[in-house]
Amino acid sequence: MATGRNHRPATSRSRGIPEATVARLPLYLRALTALSERSVPTVSSEELASAAGVNSAKLRKDFSYLGSYGTRGVGYDVEYLVYQISRELGLTQDWPVVIVGIGNLGAALANYGGFASRGFRVAALIDADPSLAGKPVAGIPVQHTDELEKIISDNGVSIGVIATPAGAAQQVCDRLVAAGITSILNFAPTVLSVPEGVDVRKVDLSIELQILAFHEQRKAGEEPTGAASEADTAPPAAPPAVAVAKRPPESGSDGDLPAVMPA
Numbered sequence: 001m002a003t004g005r006n007h008r009p010a011t012s013r014s015r016g017i018p019e020a021t022v023a024r025l026p027l028y029l030r031a032l033t034a035l036s037e038r039s040v041p042t043v044s045s046e047e048l049a050s051a052a053g054v055n056s057a058k059l060r061k062d063f064s065y066l067g068s069y070g071t072r073g074v075g076y077d078v079e080y081l082v083y084q085i086s087r088e089l090g091l092t093q094d095w096p097v098v099i100v101g102i103g104n105l106g107a108a109l110a111n112y113g114g115f116a117s118r119g120f121r122v123a124a125l126i127d128a129d130p131s132l133a134g135k136p137v138a139g140i141p142v143q144h145t146d147e148l149e150k151i152i153s154d155n156g157v158s159i160g161v162i163a164t165p166a167g168a169a170q171q172v173c174d175r176l177v178a179a180g181i182t183s184i185l186n187f188a189p190t191v192l193s194v195p196e197g198v199d200v201r202k203v204d205l206s207i208e209l210q211i212l213a214f215h216e217q218r219k220a221g222e223e224p225t226g227a228a229s230e231a232d233t234a235p236p237a238a239p240p241a242v243a244v245a246k247r248p249p250e251s252g253s254d255g256d257l258p259a260v261m262p263a
């Protein structure tokens with residue numbers, strides 16, 4: 001979000017890595033994991049940048065924050081970078097996650113195998129509908145919201161996913177935060193207020209579609225002038241479907257995070 005609060009790039013709390021770099025680390029990790037699965041031992045910054053959809057100078061700068069400079073003529077050691085980025089992102093430990101709102105989306109998320117393989121364990125599924133209580137989704141019985149605080153404390157959960165209707169999201173968020181949750185992934189189309197120290201990331205596929213519609217409209221109105229430049233077509237450097245919100249808005253900054261949307 002462009003708040004104009006702070007002119008320095010926002011940095012992660014731990015080691016002074018800019019938030020925009022942190023937002024690109026998962027892109028590098030995904031590309032590196034694919035290389036690792038193909039047993040590719042080393043990769044050049046250009047190849048990796050292209051696989052991650054990032055400019056190679058930006059990649060080298062990002063990796064310098066990790067203390068990783070690669071070897072001239074050889075490139076980067078794929079396995080070591082996978083380890084380094086995983087460690088930086090905190091993925092070398094298990095993160096229990098609760099999903100609140102087990103409707104169409106919550107159930108789809110619960111069934112998504114990609115969480116577990118990336119170190120996120122779905123510890124509990126929570127819904128306000130009493131008729132869902134006890135019903136298994138993805139092999140996990142849904143629990144009623146009455147149990148929310150106990151579930152979070154019993155499982156040591158620090159990450160909550162909100163997949164409720166927009167009207168319920170703030171109230172769910174408040175309960176999650178009061179119960180000790182400090183990171184929220186919000187799928188509900190609403191802006192959440194959270195106290196300082198709580199991170200919110202918002203996912204909104206309809207916003208992504210609107211951005212694509214904008215580009216479609218522009219393409220339709222343009223004469224073909226040859227290949228579009230990278231600047232025209234490259235995705236933003238951070239995963240575009242998410243944006244960071246921190247409250248109070250006066251503190252901190254989103255720096256050069258390009259994913260600009262209200263969270």
Ligand SMILES: NC(=O)c1ccc[n+]([C@@H]2O[C@H](COP(=O)([O-])OP(=O)(O)OC[C@H]3O[C@@H](n4cnc5c(N)ncnc54)[C@H](O)[C@@H]3O)[C@@H](O)[C@H]2O)c1
Nearest residue numbers: 101102103104105127128129164165166168188203204205
């Ligand atoms: N971000 C995205 O890209 C994206 C995509 C699809 C849907 N959504 C949003 O995700 C949300 C869920 O969509 P859906 O299609 O799964 O809806 P749904 O109606 O199928 O499911 C919502 C679930 O939330 C539960 N719920 C309602 N109030 C609750 C509360 N206070 N506490 C706990 N659970 C509660 C309901 O019982 C229901 O099971 C909506 O806000 C929708 O707009 C976002």
